[in-house]
Structure formats: structure tokens, C-alpha cells
Amino acid sequence: MAGLRLDGLRKSFGSTEILKGVDLALADGEMLVIVGASGCGKSTLLRIVAGLETPTSGRVLIDGRDVTDLDPSARDVAMVFQNYALYPHMSVFENMAYGLKIRGLPRSEIRAKVDAASALLGLEALLERKPRQLSGGQRQRVAMGRAIVRDPKLFLFDEPLSNLDAKLRVQMRGEIRRLQRRLKVTSLYVTHDQVEAMTLGDRLLVMHQGVPVQLATPTEVFERPADTYVAGFIGSPAMNLLPGILGRNGTMVRVADTDIDLGLRRFDRPDGHPVILGIRPEHVRPDASGMTWPVEVVEHLGSEMLVHAGRPGDASLTLKTANGAAVSDTIQVAFPAAHLHIFDQATGLRIKA
Amino acid sequence: MERRTLFPGRLLPALLIMPQLVLTVVFFLWPAIQAIKSSLEREDAFGTSTEFVGLDNFADLFADPLYLAAIGRTAVFCACVTAASMGVALVLAVLADTEIRGRAFYRTMLIWPYAVAPAMAAVLWVLMFHPQIGLVGAWLNRIGIAWDYKLDGTQAMALVILAAAWKQISYNFIFFLAGLQAIPKTIIEAARIDGARGFRRFRTILLPLLMPTVYFLLVVDLVYAAFDTFATVYAVNGGGPGQSTQTLVLKVYLDGVVNANVGSSSAQSVVLMAGVIVLCALQFRFLGRKAAT
Ligand SMILES: Nc1ncnc2c1ncn2[C@@H]1O[C@H](COP(=O)(O)OP(=O)(O)O)[C@@H](O)[C@H]1O
Ligand SMILES: [Mg+2]
Numbered sequence: 352m353a354g355l356r357l358d359g360l361r362k363s364f365g366s367t368e369i370l371k372g373v374d375l376a377l378a379d380g381e382m383l384v385i386v387g388a389s390g391c392g393k394s395t396l397l398r399i400v401a402g403l404e405t406p407t408s409g410r411v412l413i414d415g416r417d418v419t420d421l422d423p424s425a426r427d428v429a430m431v432f433q434n435y436a437l438y439p440h441m442s443v444f445e446n447m448a449y450g451l452k453i454r455g456l457p458r459s460e461i462r463a464k465v466d467a468a469s470a471l472l473g474l475e476a477l478l479e480r481k482p483r484q485l486s487g488g489q490r491q492r493v494a495m496g497r498a499i500v501r502d503p504k505l506f507l508f509d510e511p512l513s514n515l516d517a518k519l520r521v522q523m524r525g526e527i528r529r530l531q532r533r534l535k536v537t538s539l540y541v542t543h544d545q546v547e548a549m550t551l552g553d554r555l556l557v558m559h560q561g562v563p564v565q566l567a568t569p570t571e572v573f574e575r576p577a578d579t580y581v582a583g584f585i586g587s588p589a590m591n592l593l594p595g596i597l598g599r600n601g602t603m604v605r606v607a608d609t610d611i612d613l614g615l616r617r618f619d620r621p622d623g624h625p626v627i628l629g630i631r632p633e634h635v636r637p638d639a640s641g642m643t644w645p646v647e648v649v650e651h652l653g654s655e656m657l658v659h660a661g662r663p664g665d666a667s668l669t670l671k672t673a674n675g676a677a678v679s680d681t682i683q684v685a686f687p688a689a690h691l692h693i694f695d696q697a698t699g700l701r702i703k704a
Numbered sequence: 705m706e707r708r709t710l711f712p713g714r715l716l717p718a719l720l721i722m723p724q725l726v727l728t729v730v731f732f733l734w735p736a737i738q739a740i741k742s743s744l745e746r747e748d749a750f751g752t753s754t755e756f757v758g759l760d761n762f763a764d765l766f767a768d769p770l771y772l773a774a775i776g777r778t779a780v781f782c783a784c785v786t787a788a789s790m791g792v793a794l795v796l797a798v799l800a801d802t803e804i805r806g807r808a809f810y811r812t813m814l815i816w817p818y819a820v821a822p823a824m825a826a827v828l829w830v831l832m833f834h835p836q837i838g839l840v841g842a843w844l845n846r847i848g849i850a851w852d853y854k855l856d857g858t859q860a861m862a863l864v865i866l867a868a869a870w871k872q873i874s875y876n877f878i879f880f881l882a883g884l885q886a887i888p889k890t891i892i893e894a895a896r897i898d899g900a901r902g903f904r905r906f907r908t909i910l911l912p913l914l915m916p917t918v919y920f921l922l923v924v925d926l927v928y929a930a931f932d933t934f935a936t937v938y939a940v941n942g943g944g945p946g947q948s949t950q951t952l953v954l955k956v957y958l959d960g961v962v963n964a965n966v967g968s969s970s971a972q973s974v975v976l977m978a979g980v981i982v983l984c985a986l987q988f989r990f991l992g993r994k995a996a997t
Contacts, residue, residue, distance in 0.1 A: 401897055424899035428897065429897065430894070437894075439891070449895075450899055
């Protein structure tokens with residue numbers, strides 16, 4: 352096992368810059384999830400690490416060794432593709448054995464490794480089947496098996512679960528996590544699904560248009576998003592972002608005509624500084640003495656309801672509540688100070704208290 | 705979803721297929737029936753009378769050492785043309801499939817020979833390999849190789865194989881290239897990550913996935929070499945020197961039209977027809993199987 356380091360990775364296709372400088376260090380055995388919207392450059396980053404693309408500039412170091420110019424075959428990494436990319440003309444056994452055969456391992460050793468991996472993944476009964484005779488979940492397992500038998504320095508996952516149905520996805524997610532913990536292989540996992548990202552990663556890297564915007568633990572990313580993009584991207588339903596003006600020595604934000612108290616925290620910006628106030632829907636509290644919002648749509652989620660409220664003008668507010676009585680044509684809400692996030696309106700960056 | 709156009713009544717559909725039917729009857733069915741009829745008859749030397757002789761023409765044919773030699777020669781010719789054109793086409797397709805600058809240009813150039821008329825292709829090769837005025841032919845003689853395809857049967861055979869194979873390379877190339885491009889890129893990338901490189905990757909991943917194309921082209925090329933190379937071979941050296949480049953299709957023509965032995969020539973046509981039918985049946989079976997999976 353080994354660590355991974357990326358130094359100032361940039362990649363352009365023609366004149367469009369897809370990756371705009373990615374620095375990253377993974378500890379030995381760590382699972383890092385890269386999450387970002389479709390098209391933000393996640394696959395490109397992963398393919399550069401695998402050696403399938405060459406970066407325009409920057410370096411890739413695996414286990415301290417610079418592999419930037421090495422062929423994929425010389426990097427000792429394994430990759431699980433979104434469409435599995437199994438060899439259609441080979442049986443499950445042959446699919447898993449292929450990489451070992453290329454490396455010239457003795458037959459008995461190959462057999463032993465494939466048997467061990469297929470036992471781990473519950474594939475023993477399917478070894479003679481061809482990929483087309485397998486279900487989606489089984490193919491996914493074979494793709495995992497093919498990566499595991501190689502015992503590589505690094506696992507790369509490119510949205511491996513997005514072709515599965517929702518139920519299977521949850522199940523495989525758990526399995527991948529268990530396997531990774533057990534095998535302790537350094538892993539880079541790419542997804543656009545924030546739930547997958549939150550549940551799988553030791554740490555998350557949130558990417559936005561080729562720029563890494565936050566690298567932190569899932570809890571940290573959720574509780575202290577680095578900017579308005581992360582705030583809106585992580586968490587479902589998304590965090591409310593309301594434009595306002597800082598006041599009272601950085602202890603209050605004025606949203607529309609209401610002063611919202613920031614509690615004991617003091618934000619280090621001059622009064623009158625334009626900011627964005629962030630609060631998650633589950634933290635907005637109905638409060639008869641609070642700010643009044645006109646209700647637009649109510650979605651019933653069983654025990655709770657999701658209320659979409661709108662201010663005439665631009666701002667809109669979503670809140671989650673179990674208190675049906677508070678909802679009519681309008682709703683009065685309070686914003687508890689402990690759950691408020693403050694961002695700079697101009698840069699979108701989080702303002703620390 | 706299947707798309708169908710329904711024509712009302714019977715007259716219009718009948719009219720629409722009429723041109724095809726007429727062509728098939730006039731240029732295929734009618735001559736075929738004539739050939740079968742003639743193959744069972746024998747004309748006297750002056751062509752004044754014919755008599756029914758049953759399968760005598762066929763019996764004579766397969767007892768004729770010249771005919772058996774022609775079968776052998778045709779087999780060699782077909783095998784060489786098919787192997788050469790498929791081999792070269794496959795190499796070119798693999799090269800053209802890689803990311804190179806100006807590959808659209810190469811691809812277009814590689815497809816051109818297909819549009820060259822067979823006789824023109826032959827003339828082109830003759831001009832190159834003519835012992836006196838040909839660029840390659842004269843050069844061979846200059847460096848001390850006695851090259852004259854008009855005297856040496858083996859050299860003549862090599863030249864007709866070259867000319868016939870060259871014409872078929874484009875066709876094979878197009879299919880091989882399409883076949884290669886139909887292989888999902890991620891499968892090749894998975895193989896790269898698994899450590900497979902170069903020829904090993906080609907042999908264990910690309911070639912197996914290309915096998916359906918290989919089978920298809922094998923049949924098409926055999927049919928081409930056996931039945932569709934008359935113009936090329938005839939234009940190079942008219943089947944000569946001697947009979948050294950007389951393949952079965954040339955022999956049908958030379959025996960029937962030039963030597964006016966209609967009975968034997970017709971029997972040969974019927975044998976060829978049977979050959980085409982067998983090969984086509986093979987091809988249909990193969991294509992049918994492919995469609996079913
Ligand atoms: N080979 C390529 N040539 C040109 N553009 C590419 C290539 N590969 C990816 N791109 C572009 O780079 C951007 C990022 O792609 P990708 O890394 O696949 O995003 P993601 O995996 O995050 O959805 C996309 O806009 C895509 O169109
Ligand atoms: Mg992607």
C-alpha cells in the first residue's frame with residue numbers, strides 16, 4: 352500500500368482548461384472521495400492518475416515515486432469503471448486473472464488469488480460465466496474483483512455505482528466501504544452523488560469547474576462549507592442562501608427588513624459589508640414571533656414536510672418541519688444563531704467568526 | 705422499433721419490385737438455366753447439332769487433369785488473396801485507429817483503391833511490374849533478379865495475387881476500422897491498466913473482439929477472389945503464361961467463349977454456381993447467427 356500525491360495538476364483539452372491546478376495528498380490506506388457536478392473534471396483527474404491521460408502540467412506521485420510519464424501498466428493501480436469495462440469474451444475467472452497472467456504469475460497462484468477475491472465478493476458460483484450472463488450488480492462485483500486480485504498500490508473508482516438501481520447502489524456502497532476498510536488500499540473514489548461521497552470518504556474533495564474548493568472530512572464539509580458552492584452542493588435539500596448586509600459590529604445580518612442575530616459570534620468585516628447568510632432547511636425553525644414568509648409549495652414527506660417559501664423579489668427559503676400547524680398561507684420562522692453560516696457576497700467564501 | 709411502409713393494393717408493390725425481378729431473371733436466372741441445360745448437352749464440332757449426354761460433361765471435367773490443376777491453382781490464389789488483403793488491411797486499420805495527426809486524410813486515401821475499376825487496377829500493377837518499362841520490374845532486373853511475369857508462371861501468379869489483393873484491401877480496411885472503433889474505449893483502457901501492451905493486447909483483447917468481422921470478411925474475400933477477380937486477372941496476362949494464372953472463372957471464359965467448348969464451359973459454370981451458393985449459405989448462416997445474439 353502507498354500514498355498518493357498530486358502536485359499542481361493542470362489539464363487542457365485544446366483551449367479549454369478542464370483542471371485548474373489540483374494539489375492533493377492521500378495518506379496510506381485512506382479513501383478520498385472527489386465529488387462535484389457532472390463535467391467538473393473528476394474523470395479527467397482520475398484518468399491522469401491512472402495514466403490514461405497526460406497532464407498539461409503538474410506531477411503525480413504514487414508511493415513517493417514520480418509516475419507522471421509512466422504508462423498505466425507501470426503504475427500498479429487498478430480502476431473500476433462506471434460501465435465496468437469487463438472483457439466481454441472472457442469468463443469471470445479470466446477477467447479477474449487477466450492482469451495476473453500478464454504479470455506472469457504462476458497458474459496456481461493466480462487460481463488462489465482469484466478464488467480468494469471471488470470468495471470475498473460472493474462470486475464463486477459465477478466464475479465460468481461470461482459478463483453478458485451477469486446482472487448489473489454481479490458485473491460490478493467482477494469489476495471490483497478484477498481490481499482486488501491485482502493487489503495494487505491504489506484503487507481508482509470512477510462513479511462505479513451510477514449504473515445500478517437505487518437499492519443495489521446502497522448495498523454496494525456499504526460493500527465497497529467494508530472492502531476498502533478491510534483491504535486498506537489507498538483509494539480515490541469519484542462521484543457526483545453527495546450521499547455516496549458523505550458515506551464513503553474518509554475525506555472529501557469538492558471540485559467545482561476544475562478547481563478544488565474544499566478538502567476536509569465529510570462532517571467538516573457539511574458543518575463548515577468553504578464557500579457558497581459547497582454549501583449549496585452538499586446536503587439535501589440544499590442550504591438556503593439569503594443575501595444580506597452585515598451590521599452591529601459583525602454580530603447581525605440584515606436580510607430584507609429583518610435583523611438576524613448572529614449570537615455570540617462576531618464576524619470580522621465592516622458594517623454594511625454584503626454577505627450571504629446560509630442556513631440548512633432542517634435548522635430553520637417555525638417561530639410565531641419570527642420573520643414572515645409567503646408559502647409557495649408544501650411537500651409532505653410522511654412524518655415531516657418540506658415548505659418552499661418565497662419573498663417577493665428574489666430570495667426563496669426552504670424549510671423542513673414536523674409542525675404542520677405553523678404552515679398556512681404564510682409562515683413565521685426564526686434562524687437559530689448556532690446554525691448560521693456567513694459567506695462573502697463578492698467572493699462566495701466563508702467568513703470565519 | 706420496426707418501421708414499415710405499407711403500400712396499398714397489389715399493383716404498386718408489384719411495379720416497385722418489377723425492375724429488380726426483370727434484371728434478376730434476364731441476367732441471372734435465364735443464363736443460369738441455359739448453363740444448366742448446356743451442361744447436360746454436347747455440341748458437335750461445327751455447332752450444328754446437340755445431343756443430351758446427362759452428366760458426361762461433369763464426369764469429363766473431374767477426370768481432366770487441367771481442370772483439377774485449375775481448382776488447385778484457384779485455391780492457392782483465393783487463399784493468398786484473402787490472407788494478403790486481410791492481413792494488410794488489419795495492420796492498416798490498427799494503425800489508422802490510433803490517434804495520429806491527419807488520420808482522416810489517411811483513411812480517405814486508404815479507401816480509394818476500392819473505387820478503381822478492376823481492369824485499371826491490373827493496368828496499374830502491370831505498369832509497375834513490366835520487366836522493361838515498369839518502375840519496380842525494371843529495377844528488379846537491374847539488381848539482377850530475372851523478373852518477367854510474361855515468361856515465369858510463378859511470377860505471373862504473384863502479380864495477379866498482388867493486384868487482386870490490393871483492390872480488396874480497402875473493403876477489408878473499412879470493416880476492420882469500423883470493427884475496431886466499435887470496441888468500447890474503456891475495455892482497452894482496462895487492459896492498459898491491467899498491464900497489457902502492444903501485440904499482447906492486440907492478440908488477447910482486440911483480435912477476439914474483432915473475430916465476427918474476421919469471419920465475415922473471410923467469406924466475402926473468398927467469394928471475391930474466387931468469382932470476382934476475372935477482370936483483374938484477365939487484364940494482367942489473360943491467364944498466361946501458359947495456364948499459370950488460369951483460375952476457374954478464367955477457364956470458364958477461355959473454354960467456352962475462346963475455345964467454343966460450350967458443354968464443358970457450362971458444366972464449369974454450374975460447378976462455380978454451386979460454389980457460390982455454398983459460400984453464400986455459409987455467410988447467411990453466420991450473419992443470421994450474429995443477428996440472433
Ligand atoms: N478527451 C477529451 N477531449 C476534449 N474534452 C474532454 C475530453 N475528456 C473530457 N473532456 C471535457 O472535460 C470536461 C470534464 O470532463 P470529465 O472529467 O469527464 O467530467 P466529470 O467526470 O466530472 O463529469 C467535460 O466538459 C468534457 O467535455
Ligand atoms: Mg465522469
